[in-house]
Amino acid sequence: MSSNKISLFFVTFLSIIPFLACGKSKVAEITFLELTHNEVVFWPEAGEKIVEVRSNANFTVESTDSWCKAEIIPENSNKIRISVEMNKEIGKERSSELTVRVKELVRNIKVKQLSETPQATVSQTQIYFNENQTLEFCFDISSNLSYSMELPQWIVEKESEVIDKWVKRHHFVASALNRSDSKRDGTVVVRFNGHSDVKDIVVPVKQSNEYSRFSSGSYNLLVGGWPDRRELVYTIVNHYDFDIWGTQEGTKVHLTDIVNQFKKYHYTGTGRDGGDNGEFYAIFYKTDRFELLDEGSFWFSNTPEKPSYGWDAVNYRRICSWGKFRDRETYNVFYFFNSHFDHQGAVARVESAKLLLSKIKEIVKNQYTFFASGDFNCQPGSEPISILKAYGQLYDARDLAEEPLGPEGTFNQLKPFEASKNRIDYIFVSKNVKLLQYRVIDDRPYGRCPSDHDPVLIVTEF
Structure with missing residues (x-):
């Protein structure tokens, strides 16, 4: 056999060795990442929920909003604990997104937190009073919103008291009418500051000093x-x-x-x-x-x-x-x-x-x-x-x-x-x-x- 044929045979043998080796080794393992939930919803109150993760590799979780936190549970590393703070913004839902990552794989968890429904009611839709009985009156405002009041010039607020978490009782006093047998009327307007979608409450007020x-x-x-x-x-x-x-x-x-x-x-x-x-x-x-x-x-x-x-x-x-x-x-x-x-x-x-x-x-x-x-x-x-x-x-x-x-x-x-x-x-x-x-x-x-x-x-x- 000539030296040229021997060289050609050797080169060919070396080139097929990798293929022979692959046939004898395991196929490379494919990384996967699955979540039991890709969206979670919370009530307005603070709370927490658990999302399970299925993966054949270590994963990380990231949160970008301070009110929404996520962590891998130390004692159970295939679970994520998601916790939220109380949503104090009345009438405004909020949302965030968590990122779960394994190598080049990324999955997102959408987090939504509901808000309390704006509530605004008053105990009386009209206030009528006769000053021969009293010059003072009161009514309750029940609301989870901040508010202010506009009063007629002849009425001033005397004091207010908290009845419960959302109810406040306002006490008013009116000035006396200038002459006998007379009447006057006005309105108390309750405005909800910063909540344009909540209508003002207008309460008619009528005063008399006439006898029945x-x-x-x-x-x-x-x-x-x-x-x-x-x-x-x-x-x-x-x-x-x-x-x-x-x-x-x-x-x-x-x-x-x-x-x-x-x-x-x-x-x-x-x-x-x-x-x-x-x-x-x-x-x-x-x-x-x-x-x-x-x-x-x-x-x-x-x-x-x-x-x-x-x-x-x-x-x-x-x-x-x-x-x-x-x-x-x-x-x-x-x-x-x-x-x-x-x-x-x-x-x-x-x-x-x-x-x-x-x-x-x-x-x-x-x-x-x-x-x-x-x-x-x-x-x-x-x-x-x-x-x-x-x-x-x-x-x-x-x-x-x-x-x-x-x-x-x-x-x-x-x-x-x-x-x-x-x-x-x-x-x-x-x-x-x-x-x-x-x-x-x-x-x-x-x-x-x-x-x-x-x-x-x-x-x-x-």
């Missing part, structure tokens, strides 16, 4: 025989045009008929047997004159919060219904209580008088004016009436009248040609009420008694 004058009544409608007497009662109501009046013994049928006949009235009250069951001691009021602000009922018993019999009143549950009203003309606020004491239980009548006084003290706020009408089933000088008068805040309207009109008695026994006897129907008033008229209405339309009770009518000013 209206008529009140108490009328036992008599539960039985209603279809035969209904038109007679309508005649009385239409002629005397009570502004607000308490009724006794009216069922849902009675009340519905009266509302349908006189569209000007609504009523508040509940049945003495619960809900719409049994007789009501409803309070009718003219809706164009009065706004009902609050209402309730209680039973004359040891369990006044639920339908129940009281003491020795064994045949009927007895109840009192009440309402808190605002006079739309003068902005005066007052309460009206309407009761029916038991006709048989002497103990029940005494205890009912005590409970009525207790409930008036509990319910009536800020020394507001109040009225208490009803069929009390007891005559002047009896123990229950004496108890009511001894309170020092309840005055029998008839005692205040210079010239009471009509008979003294209110129970006519459906005898149209006999004078009414036994004064058992009353309207009591609080001490700041001026009585202008007191009347027992003994009209006999078509020679008949509309009910076995004659209604009591008073005209007052406060």
Whole structure:
């Protein structure tokens, strides 16, 4: 073999050695990187979440935002702990992105944190007040936003107090009106600074120093025989045009008929047997004159919060219904209580008088004016009436009248040609009420008694 052939063979052999070697070694391992989540979402509160990583090599994780941090858990190196601080920016979500890296491989985790929804409410959408009752008022602002207020020149903020985390109560005082019998109005504007997407809240404010004058009544409608007497009662109501009046013994049928006949009235009250069951001691009021602000009922018993019999009143549950009203003309606020004491239980009548006084003290706020009408089933000088008068805040309207009109008695026994006897129907008033008229209405339309009770009518000013 020539030297040239030997050289060529040697070169060829050397060139194939690498290929022979590769065939005998392992294939180079491919790096991989997988995440169980590529996006995580947090509530506005601070918190943390775990993302698992699958990789055949060591990895790193990076975060660029200070509020969002990420770290590999030391005791479990295939997991990432993501933690966020509380998002204090109301109404502004925020986002970040984490970078997980293995050699040349990169995976991203999107992090989103929600924000608290902007909240802004006030306790009153309108503020009406009469300076004869008070020059001060307050309302609560509930908001998780910062805010400021704009006030009319005649109103200043006296103080504020924190009620809870987001609620602040603001106390205001108004200057008195310059002359009697006048009114003025303005607005309190609540502005939410730096939050253009949240609308200002505008609260109308109206002030008056005028006195309220209206008529009140108490009328036992008599539960039985209603279809035969209904038109007679309508005649009385239409002629005397009570502004607000308490009724006794009216069922849902009675009340519905009266509302349908006189569209000007609504009523508040509940049945003495619960809900719409049994007789009501409803309070009718003219809706164009009065706004009902609050209402309730209680039973004359040891369990006044639920339908129940009281003491020795064994045949009927007895109840009192009440309402808190605002006079739309003068902005005066007052309460009206309407009761029916038991006709048989002497103990029940005494205890009912005590409970009525207790409930008036509990319910009536800020020394507001109040009225208490009803069929009390007891005559002047009896123990229950004496108890009511001894309170020092309840005055029998008839005692205040210079010239009471009509008979003294209110129970006519459906005898149209006999004078009414036994004064058992009353309207009591609080001490700041001026009585202008007191009347027992003994009209006999078509020679008949509309009910076995004659209604009591008073005209007052406060």
